[in-house]
Amino acid sequence: MKSVKFVVFTFMLLCVFGLVACQKRAVTKADTAPEAQPQAVEKKDQEKVTESKIDSKIESVDVKDKEGQYAESKESMFSDILFDYDKYEVADIYKPVLKSVSTWMAKNTSARLSIEGHCDERGTNEYNLALGDRRAKAVKDYLVSLGVASDRINVISYGEERPICNEQTEVCWAKNRRAHFVVLTKVGK
Amino acid sequence: MRTTRRSHRVESIRLRAISVALFTFLLFASCSFPAAVEAKVYIDITSPSAKKLPIAIYDLQGPSGKEISDIIRDDLTFTGLFMYIDKASYIEPASERFSQQNWKPLGIEAVVKGTTRENNGLMVDIAVYDVFDGRTILTRQYQSTRELVRQLAHTISNDIYQSCTGLPGMFRTKIALVAEDDGEKGIYVMDWDGQRVRKLGLKGTLVLAPRWSADGTKIIYSSERSRQWGVYLLDFVKMSEKRIVASKGTNMAGDFFPKGDAVAYSSSKDGTPDIYVMSLKDLASRKLTHTQGIEVSPAVSPDGTHIAFVSDRGGSPQIYLMRSDGSDIRRVTFDGSYNTSPSWSPSGDRIVFSCRRGKNQICLVKPDGTDLLQLTDAGNNEDPSFSPDGRYITFSSDRDRTRGIYIMRANGETQKKISPPGLRAYGPRWSPN
Structure with missing residues (x-):
């Protein structure tokens, strides 16, 4: 019984989610005023962090070269x-x-x-x-x-x-x- | 009692799976039927006879607009899947609405328009139109800062590529390489198109080709410091470097296993170069090959089950294949007396390597040794590796005297140098993402 409830619940939840996703997409489709894509913006911010990290110098190096005897x-x-x-x-x-x-x-x-x-x-x-x-x-x-x-x-x-x-x-x-x-x-x- | 509980669990998993499948179907159906254009594939890249898609790309109106358009044009043209139609033939003014009639007579099938504005950074609006159906395929807004304009343009290219082919683009990928600066060799990273060349602040003298982890957050490479070759791991997230193989002898990377929890490398710690696999959890190594000759350059297959490597056990350096536990060793290459530097295609259906035909060239072969194909014929060409979508190969070449980094399509077409002129560079490795 529990699992049937789970299915029904998931189904309803996902239907609502699906509806929202579709609405959003419908707005995005308009030719004149394209809706902002928060995903794209989010991705950019994250990207910036990675890029700047690669650009920076190595911060910690745990290699110590032995002096030659x-x-x-x-x-x-x-x-x-x-x-x-x-x-x-x-x-x-x-x-x-x-x-x-x-x-x-x-x-x-x-x-x-x-x-x-x-x-x-x-x-x-x-x-x-x-x-x-x-x-x-x-x-x-x-x-x-x-x-x-x-x-x-x-x-x-x-x-x-x-x-x-x-x-x-x-x-x-x-x-x-x-x-x-x-x-x-x-x-x- | 136990059996019933287990069957209940199985049932529950099955129901859950059904509900997820149902949801996926509904979401897909409700969204894509009114806008069936989403699913349309304009270019079937799997078809060898696919014709190029004629595309018009306007200079975006606003700051950096032309720069962004040029990058998108270069990205799409390099794939060989798009034919860029010159702006001189566009009838429709950029500011006017897209109209099918303006494009049909020109034979153009897709049109890219957009605007940019500077507002606390750079905002770009992009629209892509399908001439045949008179529809919009893509409208999207992008936000970034001025200094990330190239990444922004490549992101747009990825979206246009995906909307036309149904597959992810690789325009945001990078290439790691070794280059010389004032006689000192070091590891660099640049965009796949050769732009934004950045030197990583690593010390050390002699360095060999770096290898990426599958998630793109780490590289391993060999470096000689104080008369000792070690294998080093650089973590881009922690921004730290660690020596992971420091035993006596010549230690060389090597390759990551797909899960990133182990690496293959070669070492002469037992006298002669052999292949080892090391867990990155406890740094414990296991020896896989046992000859008095040379075994070097292990390349782990994308599914992690096999290792391609170079051995001279047959009298000359050739590509061999073994299971990841060292069993079932088979020879892959038989043509020529010098085949080295193997690397896998992302799907595991090909091995690309350096084959000597007078000079060193780039060759492809199936892991079973069939379908050998030579892709280059000018100068010495070494260190090949695939792009993550398997459609392109990067390699080093000395064909214009200074050794530099080149890219080409995986069938050998459109070979071009991408590293800056005058920079002596080699050992390129395409990032996985």
Whole structure:
């Protein structure tokens, strides 16, 4: 019984509502004096708030960047490892370079190494970032296999974001497809 | 006893449903029969052979009137569904009442007239007429402030579009992008037509394409800060930024799930880039892929059941598809040796991506791998994403030397640059609303 009452009540309520809605609409239809649409006005006000929020600067940022405890070497003491197009395997000709890196790391026990992976501009940005990551990782893996402790090497990819050569030529692209070494030496405590 | 109560409840729900349906019918019937024009669809956008609707748009009389009319004209023309008829051919003076006879001989089917006045802001009255039936399709008044004149005009465009097609317009949407200012990259937001370019005050150096949540209140993006790639979430309502993935390795966004309670991202925290899904409630991550190669760029399907992503497990980067739990991995693309940056159409019937054909182009494919279609052929084109109505695609291109943001129809027609000349910009993402 309750539900039948509910239906009847809803029905009547909605009929009244429907009538009002129709009347309003009929007024709006008049050619000469269109009735104001409060909805449209309301929407505008709300919109303004959102817009101004997007325009404003970030108010609270809960990210705190840690101070680096290591100083970066200005110029790399090791030459770059170059890669084939779209590839991340370390070619045999670079293995002597990596051998000298591992030897140096063995002598300088407090130093750490950061390996940057880079790509040429022809790929897409996101995939290049992953490719650069994979290149740096491939170099790290080889150094670890030569005995360098894994926790002394970190890797960072810059994808195609930091080219060292800016022309659109094969020579330039080849230079950009690289793993670059940055030696980090301990500073302070 | 229990069964009867349950059946009673079911009955009650059913009755309620009937009453709602009845109401809907009555409201619809009583309102729309006297004014059947409300339901008339002037352009059937689903029909590929639909002809363009010839439309006359007067300069609105009053302050900012011409500016508003020009915006409406540009909006409607870009859709490819309207043919704008030049003002020179209008016989009817703007101030006179609409008369069918003035328009029929010109072959014009819809007429937009209106006035504006400045009164504690900007008031605009708009009327749209149907020439064939000699009726008014739309009369509406709009109120705003002078500085929001573009949004006001786009709102009018939405209403005209809806009254002619029966579907919501997308003229109030935005595009988030990455742009360079003095060599520093940052996230920007602009209107879909390239106007009102605004830089969000975010620090950080290298930034990749942002992704919107389905409700348009948040974006996630990757940023490199202090030699570490993190995934960041920006909440437009709270206006706060939060780092949500900070593990070791290269962490990249990623995509929201439709409910906004989880994100997909890629990370090399275990050594090589793999796909993860993270709950935004407790920030707990689950690993979905497990290869020694590259898995990157997860794109969540609109219904949340699947993830498209890029993998080089077959020897070259290709688009793959898996269920959102990581099962049932299938390869989607087979043509070419470099297919990346997948993104879904809003209905989930297409994946748009960057395909290498010499240079990078924009391609479309069905999730089952069929119906491959190349949409661009000039320059390098990357980072495609659909508009929320599925009719348009935004992407970046270097075809005129400086990389910038472009839009086109989803069939490849009307490709045009929308970002300001000279601004180096990429990674565009169309807002969902």
